[in-house]
Amino acid sequence: MVYKRFSIGVGFRIFLIILCLYLGLWLYYRQDLWLAPGILGLIALIQIGELIYYVNSVNHKLARFLDSIRFTDFSSSFTSDSQMGGSFREVNMAFNEVMNVFKQTRAEKEEQMLFLQVIIQHINSGIISFNSEGKIGVINNAAKHLLQIPQFRDISDLGKLSTSLLEQVMEMKPGQRISYRVNPNLHLIIQSTSLKMGGQSWTLLSLQNINAELQSNELEAWQNLTKVLRHEIMNSITPISSLVDSLSTILEEDSYVQKEGFLIKKDGYQDIQEGLETIANRSKGLVAFVNAYRDYTNIPTPKKELISVKSLFENVLILMKEDLKVSEVKIVTDIMPEDLEINCDPDLIAMILINLVKNASESLQNQVERTIWLSALSQGDMGILIRVEDHGPGIIPEALERIFVPFYTTKKTGSGIGLAISRQIMNLHRGSLQVTSILNEKTVFTLNFR
Numbered sequence: 157m158v159y160k161r162f163s164i165g166v167g168f169r170i171f172l173i174i175l176c177l178y179l180g181l182w183l184y185y186r187q188d189l190w191l192a193p194g195i196l197g198l199i200a201l202i203q204i205g206e207l208i209y210y211v212n213s214v215n216h217k218l219a220r221f222l223d224s225i226r227f228t229d230f231s232s233s234f235t236s237d238s239q240m241g242g243s244f245r246e247v248n249m250a251f252n253e254v255m256n257v258f259k260q261t262r263a264e265k266e267e268q269m270l271f272l273q274v275i276i277q278h279i280n281s282g283i284i285s286f287n288s289e290g291k292i293g294v295i296n297n298a299a300k301h302l303l304q305i306p307q308f309r310d311i312s313d314l315g316k317l318s319t320s321l322l323e324q325v326m327e328m329k330p331g332q333r334i335s336y337r338v339n340p341n342l343h344l345i346i347q348s349t350s351l352k353m354g355g356q357s358w359t360l361l362s363l364q365n366i367n368a369e370l371q372s373n374e375l376e377a378w379q380n381l382t383k384v385l386r387h388e389i390m391n392s393i394t395p396i397s398s399l400v401d402s403l404s405t406i407l408e409e410d411s412y413v414q415k416e417g418f419l420i421k422k423d424g425y426q427d428i429q430e431g432l433e434t435i436a437n438r439s440k441g442l443v444a445f446v447n448a449y450r451d452y453t454n455i456p457t458p459k460k461e462l463i464s465v466k467s468l469f470e471n472v473l474i475l476m477k478e479d480l481k482v483s484e485v486k487i488v489t490d491i492m493p494e495d496l497e498i499n500c501d502p503d504l505i506a507m508i509l510i511n512l513v514k515n516a517s518e519s520l521q522n523q524v525e526r527t528i529w530l531s532a533l534s535q536g537d538m539g540i541l542i543r544v545e546d547h548g549p550g551i552i553p554e555a556l557e558r559i560f561v562p563f564y565t566t567k568k569t570g571s572g573i574g575l576a577i578s579r580q581i582m583n584l585h586r587g588s589l590q591v592t593s594i595l596n597e598k599t600v601f602t603l604n605f606r
Contacts, residue, residue: 166223169207176200206528221251242526282363285312287356302342302365310436318565325361329537333606335366343367403431455577458501458584465496465532465542472509472530476517483526485517498532498540498605500585508578512544512601513581515574519548539587539606550595 180196183189276283282299286292290311300308305316315322321336321344328334330350337343342365349360469489473480480487498505515527520526529545551559560579575589582589587606593599 169203173207175201176203179585186238208351217248221254224255266466280364282361284311284361285358286361287358293358299363302344302363310523328425330359331537341367400435403428409604444493455580455584456504458504458581460499460501460585462497462499463502465491465498466494468498468502468506468509468530469530471502472506472513475510476513479514480517481520483517483529485520487513488527488529490529492531492533496532496534496540498542500605501581504581508581508603509542509544511578512576516544516546516548516599520546523548535576539604542605543600545598545600547598550597550599551593552595553592556591560589 176199178195180193182201183196184193186209232544276294276296279296280298282302283294283296284299285290292309292311303314303317304315308311311325312322314325318325318336318338321338324334325335325346328346330348333345333347334344335345342581345364345366347362349362351358358599401606469491473487473489476487509530513530517526520528525547527547529543531543531545533541533543535541560575579589582603585605588604590602590604591599592602
């Protein structure tokens with residue numbers, strides 16, 4: 157309806173212009189008049205100007221409306237009645253309604269942004285974002301409290317805390333996670349994420365101080381180790397102490413004095429001999445335990461090199477060939493991709509795999525199907541996984557929680573340090589060793605190289 161009225165208005169003005177021009181020409185040529193045609197010509201010019209204003213008013217109003225949107229200025233108001241008449245009242249009202257919708261949407265976005273900022277500032281983990289030029293975008297209170305860097309405006313300011321930490325952060329890939337100990341009271345876990353916003357590339361870092369958790373875990377580990385040490389030492393010392401008392405009693409009861417010295421009855425002599433042998437065996441067991449502890453606490457620093465996973469697996473299979481043959485265990489390997497390479501100490505990782513394969517082989521002795529799956533999988537930026545899987549009896553939940561504790565073992569002849577050493581080796585590689593097990597279904601040990 158608005159456009160119909162607008163067309164009528166334009167048509168009526170054009171008609172008046174044509175009418176004035178026609179009358180002016182008629183009076184000039186037919187009546188030979190000068191004044192009247194001049195007045196009519198002036199009226200026609202005024203009407204032409206008014207027509208141009210009439211048409212351009214819509215464009216000006218629309219341009220002002222679009223400028224308000226472009227510059228997010230929603231304070232503009234379009235009156236419901238204008239100099240152009242009531243025909244444009246509906247247009248003005250529509251403009252005002254659209255402006256109110258934009259204003260409301262902007263207010264909601266500002267509320268959401270404020271809400272997110274409040275959340276970011278109140279979470280316990282530190283949050284830092286910076287663009288490709290290093291300029292800091294967002295940094296929350298937790299990050300400021302952790303880093304204690306005044307005037308933190310550029311990511312290069314992180315070098316004030318630690319140049320090594322800055323280098324590692326700048327080398328991080330999206331999704332990568334690193335652990336860095338800044339000082340005795342600050343041990344950071346940092347995770348990186350990338351995103352694009354406003355045509356710029358941004359990096360988002362999350363930081364968390366795990367020092368308290370590490371201290372708690374360390375205390376728990378020492379408590380567990382102390383329990384194991386106490387148990388092993390008491391198992392050796394108690395029978396030795398008891399045997400010494402028994403031998404003293406035997407010497408008192410089964411020996412008697414003669415001129416040449418002491419004489420011992422045959423039965424007493426045999427008892428003393430057996431007791432001394434038992435003491436010797438228990439002493440050897442205690443020495444073996446101490447040696448095992450020494451092995452656990454003296455793992456060499458990994459000498460990393462880039463090697464083929466295929467050659468690593470082949471080396472393990474060659475070393476385990478005879479044991480697997482005797483146990484009648486079959487190994488199935490799978491490497492994706494086939495030319496996968498890994499940066500590690502091949503000797504130490506081979507030791508882990510041999511230990512895991514040996515454990516899996518022993519768990520399959522009472523199984524009909526004796527197969528171990530040895531696989532490797534590349535996850536791109538997320539690292540490389542190596543799995544050792546068997547479908548044996550599995551590990552009970554109680555043991556599953558403690559199998560990595562030093563000297564804990566479910567075997568009668570085991571030392572209990574194999575898995576503990578394996579996990580420590582993976583920690584030295586900045587990786588991890590995890591286990592999942594379902595009773596009577598499967599057990600999977602996973603080496604994660606990041």
